[in-house]
Amino acid sequence: MHYLSLFFDYIKIYMKTKLTYRSDLWIEIVSDLLFQGLNLLFILVVFMHTDLLGDWTRDEMIFIYGYFMVPYGLFTAFFNMWNFTERYIIKGEMDRVLTRPVHNLFQLVLENIDPSSLFGALSGVVIMVYAGTQLGLDWAWYDPLVLVLLVLSSMMVYFGVYVSLIAIGFFTDSQTGILPLVWNLQNYGRYPVDIYNRVIRFSLTWVLPFAFVGVHPASYFLKKGEWQLYAFLTPLMGVAFFLLALWIWNVGVNRYRGAGS
Amino acid sequence: MDAIRVHRLRKEFQVQQNREGLGGALRDLFDRRYNQVVAVDDISFAIPQGEICGYIGENGAGKSTTIKMLTGILVPTSGEITVNGHVPHKEREQFVREIGVVFGQRSQLWWDIGVIESFRLLRKVYRVPEQAFNERLNELVERLQLGDLLTRPVRKLSLGQRMRCELTAALLHNPKILFLDEPTIGLDILVKSEIRDFLLQINKRYGTTILLTTHDLQDIEALCSRVVMLDDGRIIYDGGLDELKRDWGKGKELLIQFGQPCSPERLRALTADLSVTWEAVNEFTLKAWIPLEQANLTEVLGRVMTLAEIRDLRVLEPNTDDIVKEIYQTGAGKHV
Numbered sequence: 001m002h003y004l005s006l007f008f009d010y011i012k013i014y015m016k017t018k019l020t021y022r023s024d025l026w027i028e029i030v031s032d033l034l035f036q037g038l039n040l041l042f043i044l045v046v047f048m049h050t051d052l053l054g055d056w057t058r059d060e061m062i063f064i065y066g067y068f069m070v071p072y073g074l075f076t077a078f079f080n081m082w083n084f085t086e087r088y089i090i091k092g093e094m095d096r097v098l099t100r101p102v103h104n105l106f107q108l109v110l111e112n113i114d115p116s117s118l119f120g121a122l123s124g125v126v127i128m129v130y131a132g133t134q135l136g137l138d139w140a141w142y143d144p145l146v147l148v149l150l151v152l153s154s155m156m157v158y159f160g161v162y163v164s165l166i167a168i169g170f171f172t173d174s175q176t177g178i179l180p181l182v183w184n185l186q187n188y189g190r191y192p193v194d195i196y197n198r199v200i201r202f203s204l205t206w207v208l209p210f211a212f213v214g215v216h217p218a219s220y221f222l223k224k225g226e227w228q229l230y231a232f233l234t235p236l237m238g239v240a241f242f243l244l245a246l247w248i249w250n251v252g253v254n255r256y257r258g259a260g261s
Numbered sequence: 262m263d264a265i266r267v268h269r270l271r272k273e274f275q276v277q278q279n280r281e282g283l284g285g286a287l288r289d290l291f292d293r294r295y296n297q298v299v300a301v302d303d304i305s306f307a308i309p310q311g312e313i314c315g316y317i318g319e320n321g322a323g324k325s326t327t328i329k330m331l332t333g334i335l336v337p338t339s340g341e342i343t344v345n346g347h348v349p350h351k352e353r354e355q356f357v358r359e360i361g362v363v364f365g366q367r368s369q370l371w372w373d374i375g376v377i378e379s380f381r382l383l384r385k386v387y388r389v390p391e392q393a394f395n396e397r398l399n400e401l402v403e404r405l406q407l408g409d410l411l412t413r414p415v416r417k418l419s420l421g422q423r424m425r426c427e428l429t430a431a432l433l434h435n436p437k438i439l440f441l442d443e444p445t446i447g448l449d450i451l452v453k454s455e456i457r458d459f460l461l462q463i464n465k466r467y468g469t470t471i472l473l474t475t476h477d478l479q480d481i482e483a484l485c486s487r488v489v490m491l492d493d494g495r496i497i498y499d500g501g502l503d504e505l506k507r508d509w510g511k512g513k514e515l516l517i518q519f520g521q522p523c524s525p526e527r528l529r530a531l532t533a534d535l536s537v538t539w540e541a542v543n544e545f546t547l548k549a550w551i552p553l554e555q556a557n558l559t560e561v562l563g564r565v566m567t568l569a570e571i572r573d574l575r576v577l578e579p580n581t582d583d584i585v586k587e588i589y590q591t592g593a594g595k596h597v
Contacts, residue, residue: 103354
């Protein structure tokens with residue numbers, strides 16, 4: 001409860017600082033949407049040359065992409081710690097965080113909120129609805145609830161992967177190039193995994209489980225028989241990765257060495 | 262009850278050793294060498310509640326490392342710490358609610374947002390009730406004259422203004438223990454003395470235990486009854502400031518102004534058996550250094566008075582600066 005009210009207090013203040021740099025905010029939103037639009041265009045271009053990719057149709061792909069944008073947008077809005085090692089470990093700002101009576105990771109998340117990414121999530125919903133009607137999907141009354149559950153699970157998968165990777169900073173004390181690498185890999189999660197070869201398919205499901213932020217949960221709504229099992233696995237994977245990441249993080253914090261004097 | 266108790270506390274760091282040159286850097290890539298550096302070497306001390314304790318030492322002596330362990334930021338390699346009944350790094354979130362921290366070199370406030378908003382956010386973070394918060398804030402704002410700073414963002418404040426805000430931020434939740442790491446660094450004399458007065462007042466009124474590190478020995482003289490001195494990770498002195506002066510201040514300096522011109526030679530002859538050294542400041546004024554082991558003040562003054570009329574006399578207390586310098590130069594001091 002306390003954490004929830006803190007969450008809103010932080011958001012209020014950070015919205016305020018963001019809004020003082022108004023032009024920045026608009027540029028961020030527009031460039032974000034442009035980037036997503038370009039990705040969507042890519043899918044459309046591919047399907048101008050073929051009707052099926054694997055056994056997936058164009059509208060199904062677009063639906064998956066729409067789903068992908070929702071947890072992605074929400075996650076990047078509430079988790080923006082790409083400069084964590086630089087700012088908090090090398091410059092030692094972690095000192096400040098550790099002397100406050102709120103869990104340090106929660107504080108870090110709050111301090112790095114970037115609400116402009118929420119627009120991406122919103123457009124994801126629009127795309128899903130559009131592709132869904134094109135496909136003639138029928139929604140049961142509980143499907144919106146399932147959507148919320150799956151989106152939350154996908155966010156936990158993101159959280160698990162990135163918090164674990166960022167925690168590496170505690171062990172190395174310096175920047176590692178692994179973050180942008182993984183960041184690029186996550187884009188593969190928005191295409192059906194059966195179009196890849198077996199090694200990649202396995203990795204995207206179990207190692208860096210980015211299939212669970214896109215294609216797997218989305219296939220629940222597409223009612224794609226064999227893939228539905230994976231959709232139900234999403235919450236489990238989310239919780240597992242979330243807990244694993246928290247554990248790695250807490251071990252890492254105890255190795256924090258601070259900077260300078 | 263002791264506010265802080267430390268027993269055989271130790272912190273080691275692994276420091277990467279870089280080889281020289283580009284070739285060395287390439288070798289480092291595959292084969293790294295590490296050096297074990299002991300930053301804090303088995304220190305033990307206890308600070309009773311309500312005391313202001315100065316923690317001094319040269320750069321790299323391990324002061325900040327100790328403070329960071331006491332505040333729960335760093336995890337000690339070995340040894341025990343109890344601060345306010347908690348083990349800092351184990352019950353971090355519980356523990357930090359009752360302490361205040363100011364690092365002179367690093368801001369505790371949010372850079373981009375207004376001072377008052379930082380304070381309001383801290384109220385939520387520390388769960389201070391609204392009314393208690395307002396009373397406390399008003400008191401601090403009045404005492405530290407923050408009135409017109411409150412609406413400005415932290416990044417637009419001068420160092421002195423920022424430090425006053427940092428102190429306020431650290432005290433909003435009425436902590437029992439206040440840790441200050443070089444709180445007066447880079448400040449002008451006016452702000453320094455204002456902050457010293459303020460700390461004394463807080464200590465008197467609320468019984469707040471204060472542990473501060475500093476390079477400015479005037480801070481120590483103005484504030485501390487107790488000094489812990491650190492060198493190379495070890496405690497080389499732990500005790501009262503007065504005893505420090507008595508044990509290490511080996512003599513007294515005397516400034517005497519005579520009614521008529523006086524040469525140092527005549528005075529030297531007069532006090533030859535007392536090994537007092539004389540030095541002329543000008544024609545009328547002389548400076549004497551009296552080693553306390555061999556002579557006492559009355560003896561010297563008695564003899565001098567027979568010689569000439571004394572217009573003015575000043576006894577210069579041994580200066581903490583000099584004492585500290587001497588302790589470091591003689592190296593070990595007395596190990597505690």
